[in-house]
Amino acid sequence: MFFLSVPIIKIFIGVGSEKLLETIKDGEAIDSIILTMKVSAWAMVFVLFTGLPLAYVIARYDFYGKSVVESLIDIPVMIPHTAAGIALLTTFGDTNIGEFFKFFGIEFIGTEYGIMIAMMFLSAPFLINSAKDGFRKVDVKLEKTARTLGASPINVFVRITIPNAKKDIINGALMMWSRGLGEFGAIVILVYHPMTTPVLIFDRFNSYGLSYSAPLAAVIIGFSMLVFLIVRFITNRL
Amino acid sequence: MDYLKIQNLSSNTGNFLLNNINLDIQKNEYFVLLGQSGSGKTMLLETIAGLNPCSGNIIYKGNDISLIPTEKREIGFVYQDFALFPNLNVEENIRFSQKYKNIEDADELFKDIVDFLKLENLLERSTQDLSGGEKQRIAIARALFSRPKILLLDEPLSAIDPTFRNAIMKSLKDIHRRYDVITIHVTHNFREASYLADKIAIIMDGEIKQVGDAKDVLNQPANIEVAKFLGFKNIFPAKMLGYESSSKVYSVDPNIIRVAKNGELKTDYVFEGVVDECMGIVDHYKLFVKVKQHQFFIKILKRDYEGCYADRTKIIQIGFDKKDISFI
Numbered sequence: 001m002f003f004l005s006v007p008i009i010k011i012f013i014g015v016g017s018e019k020l021l022e023t024i025k026d027g028e029a030i031d032s033i034i035l036t037m038k039v040s041a042w043a044m045v046f047v048l049f050t051g052l053p054l055a056y057v058i059a060r061y062d063f064y065g066k067s068v069v070e071s072l073i074d075i076p077v078m079i080p081h082t083a084a085g086i087a088l089l090t091t092f093g094d095t096n097i098g099e100f101f102k103f104f105g106i107e108f109i110g111t112e113y114g115i116m117i118a119m120m121f122l123s124a125p126f127l128i129n130s131a132k133d134g135f136r137k138v139d140v141k142l143e144k145t146a147r148t149l150g151a152s153p154i155n156v157f158v159r160i161t162i163p164n165a166k167k168d169i170i171n172g173a174l175m176m177w178s179r180g181l182g183e184f185g186a187i188v189i190l191v192y193h194p195m196t197t198p199v200l201i202f203d204r205f206n207s208y209g210l211s212y213s214a215p216l217a218a219v220i221i222g223f224s225m226l227v228f229l230i231v232r233f234i235t236n237r238l
Numbered sequence: 239m240d241y242l243k244i245q246n247l248s249s250n251t252g253n254f255l256l257n258n259i260n261l262d263i264q265k266n267e268y269f270v271l272l273g274q275s276g277s278g279k280t281m282l283l284e285t286i287a288g289l290n291p292c293s294g295n296i297i298y299k300g301n302d303i304s305l306i307p308t309e310k311r312e313i314g315f316v317y318q319d320f321a322l323f324p325n326l327n328v329e330e331n332i333r334f335s336q337k338y339k340n341i342e343d344a345d346e347l348f349k350d351i352v353d354f355l356k357l358e359n360l361l362e363r364s365t366q367d368l369s370g371g372e373k374q375r376i377a378i379a380r381a382l383f384s385r386p387k388i389l390l391l392d393e394p395l396s397a398i399d400p401t402f403r404n405a406i407m408k409s410l411k412d413i414h415r416r417y418d419v420i421t422i423h424v425t426h427n428f429r430e431a432s433y434l435a436d437k438i439a440i441i442m443d444g445e446i447k448q449v450g451d452a453k454d455v456l457n458q459p460a461n462i463e464v465a466k467f468l469g470f471k472n473i474f475p476a477k478m479l480g481y482e483s484s485s486k487v488y489s490v491d492p493n494i495i496r497v498a499k500n501g502e503l504k505t506d507y508v509f510e511g512v513v514d515e516c517m518g519i520v521d522h523y524k525l526f527v528k529v530k531q532h533q534f535f536i537k538i539l540k541r542d543y544e545g546c547y548a549d550r551t552k553i554i555q556i557g558f559d560k561k562d563i564s565f566i
Contacts (some may be wrong), residue, residue: 141321146290147308148315149384150338163325 001222008221015218027091029200033223036196039112040180044127044173046059051128052169056161059077059135073129076122081185084122089189118179126179130172134165167235174231178224241265242388242420247294247304249285256281256444259294263437264423268414270435270452271424274467278444279424280318283390286422298387309338311388314381314419318393320373322365328362328376335384342385351379354416355409360361370397372404384418389419395430398495407433428468432456451462458564474532476565477508489564492537495546497525498555505557509534510539512553516546523547527556 012020023029057063058070076084092098092108101108108114138161146156163167185200195203197220204215247259256278258405263269273279285292288308296304297531305309322331336344352358355375357561360368365376374394380387395403396411411434414421425431431438435452439461459465465473472495476486496503511529525536534556538547548554 120315139319141317141319142323143315144284144287144308145315145380146323146334147289148287148311148313148386149335149380150309150339151334152307152309155338160323162322166325173478178487 006055008225011214011221015215019215020218020222021046023219026128026216028195029197029216029219032195032197033199033220035112035115035194036181036198038171039115039181039196040123040177043112043123043180044177046116047120047124047127047176048169048173051124052131052162055128055131056157058133059132060140066113068147073125077125081122082184082189083185084120085186085189088118088121088186092190108190110191110193112191112194115187115194115196118190122183122186123176123179127172130168130175131165134140134168134172135161137168138164171231171235174234175228178227181187181220181224224231241267241299243295243297244286245295245297245551246295247282247285249281249290249292251281251290252562254281254337254444256285256290256292259446261439261446261449263420265420266415266418267420268411268434269420269422270431270438270531271422271441272426272428272431272438272467273424274426277441279393279426279441281422281444282441283315283392285387287311287315287390306493308351312386314383314384314386314389315396316342316374316381316389316391316555317378318396319535320377320397321368322368322373322376322380324365326365327361328357328363328368331365331376332357332361334381336427339384341383341524344383347385348383351382354413355379366497367462368440369397371402374398374406378413382413382419389414389417389421391421393426395423395425395427404433410434428456431470440467442467459566461512462487462566470566472533473566478509478532479563480529487566490558491560492535494522494562495534495558497536498557499548499552501555503555503557506560508555508557510553510555513548513550515550516548527554528555 036063054069054073058066079087088108092101098108106113108117137205142160142164143156146160147153167168182198183196184202187196188199188202192199197216201213201216201220203215242261242263244259244261247256249256259282261269262494263404271279271282279289284290286296288304292304294304295302326334331486333344333348335341341347348391355378357372357375357379360372360376366371369378374397378391378394391410393424395406398406405441407430410421410423423431425435430450437450438452438455439449440447440455442463447464448455456468457463459470460466462473464482471492472490473487476483476488479480479488496505509529511527511534514528514529514533515524516526517524521540523538523540523543525538527534527536527549
């Protein structure tokens with residue numbers, strides 16, 4: 001407990017309220033926090049649409065290569081984030097895949113799209129795995145009964161499966177979002193500018209030292225804690 | 239014309255095979271599918287409902303419905319644990335099908351079902367804190383509200399307090415008549431089956447072993463396996479009664495076998511045997527008597543004879559009449 005809590009308390013005491021308020025009023029800091037929150041939310045929404053069906057298929061069906069798919073989902077959690085950034089750069093940078101997306105007006109280097117794929121790549125497993133656990137807890141007989149009552153498979157998924165797994169889905173989604181807020185290693189390789197909050201902290205620390213980066217670090221830690229408390233509050237009330 | 243005809247229905251889910259099921263069910267027939275746990279009863283119901291891939295045909299009123307998707311089959315399904323939707327309250331559960339089906343006079347039907355099943359006071363409640371009986375009535379109401387042609391009941395009485403079972407069994411018969419549905423009721427309990435069924439099918443290891451009128455199936459099992467499952471006792475070769483056929487067996491009810499110590503029995507068949515065991519139960523004694531290599535099980539009511547009829551290893555006579563024998 002000491003090890004976990006003291007650095008957090010220390011940074012707030014060390015920074016002081018005056019500097020915290022100053023940072024909250026700092027346009028560059030606020031812009032970076034809004035950017036980080038917004039892109040992380042988009043990444044979460046994108047994975048909600050694409051990852052939930054995948055999580056459902058894994059939870060409900062046995063198929064050849066299922067364990068490989070599950071391992072692939074977990075890989076981003078295990079690899080160093082800077083290595084993930086390099087992997088994303090060599091895939092979506094100046095490559096055929098990158099060119100393909102460029103054709104549709106989507107570029108990943110130095111854009112919000114780049115921030116989004118970096119966040120998605122590294123934090124999607126939190127949402128997918130949590131949703132998978134939630135779907136497994138939904139009794140398959142509920143879905144079968146709903147089918148006999150006239151609901152199509154998609155209607156069953158939307159009206160029965162998702163609502164009964166919502167606690168895990170919301171928990172996973174918020175965990176993914178808050179995890180996205182803290183992503184640094186992969187983003188800094190793909191997108192230095194525009195700066196997300198973790199990149200801005202790193203930049204200020206490198207250029208101006210601890211006293212200039214610590215208030216921003218305290219603000220983002222405070223914000224992360226707020227998100228964490230909201231997660232707990234919502235999941236406890238569901 | 240058969241209302242529901244199941245022809246050569248097979249389904250393989252990888253770890254269980256439902257093999258070549260053939261059933262004919264007439265209008266207004268209360269059909270009971272009787273089998274032990276793991277015999278394939280639920281799987282057969284799910285296959286009829288279109289929830290499992292299958293081969294063969296399911297013909298309802300002359301139309302093959304085996305390729306119609308589940309949601310369009312007009313089948314009501316009530317699972318053993320009722321499968322009420324936890325995210326919806328009682329009324330929302332019952333009305334679930336209204337969003338997907340065009341239900342004629344829906345409000346009138348809803349009121350009728352709610353009145354008949356006495357659910358008025360439960361409508362606003364969550365499904366979480368209800369008794370087994372309440373959950374069962376809601377699950378049946380939900381299935382009936384979807385106006386099914388066929389009602390599939392999977393062990394609907396197993397989660398019900400035994401004291402309410404008789405009343406509920408009567409309700410099930412009433413539902414079947416009132417809402418004009420073909421009912422297929424699955425159970426492992428042959429007493430339940432004997433009360434409810436017009437027709438019974440015995441299912442074992444994914445195959446129908448016997449099907450027919452309830453009385454016939456319950457009194458004349460087609461083979462030893464079915465007889466044992468139906469609770470027949472004292473199943474022995476007919477040869478010991480003097481019959482020539484080596485394959486024929488007979489069964490005799492433990493309640494009608496008479497016993498005597500001094501050769502005073504005047505029954506058609508009398509055997510001498512050694513008492514193996516005597517066990518006192520609430521209102522009767524269980525007497526196990528060995529006749530050659532066969533052990534007879536005999537029930538002696540306490541009101542007829544107090545105390546074990548004879549001690550272990552004592553020789554006694556047992557007897558029964560020809561009319562009390564069932565040949566299998």
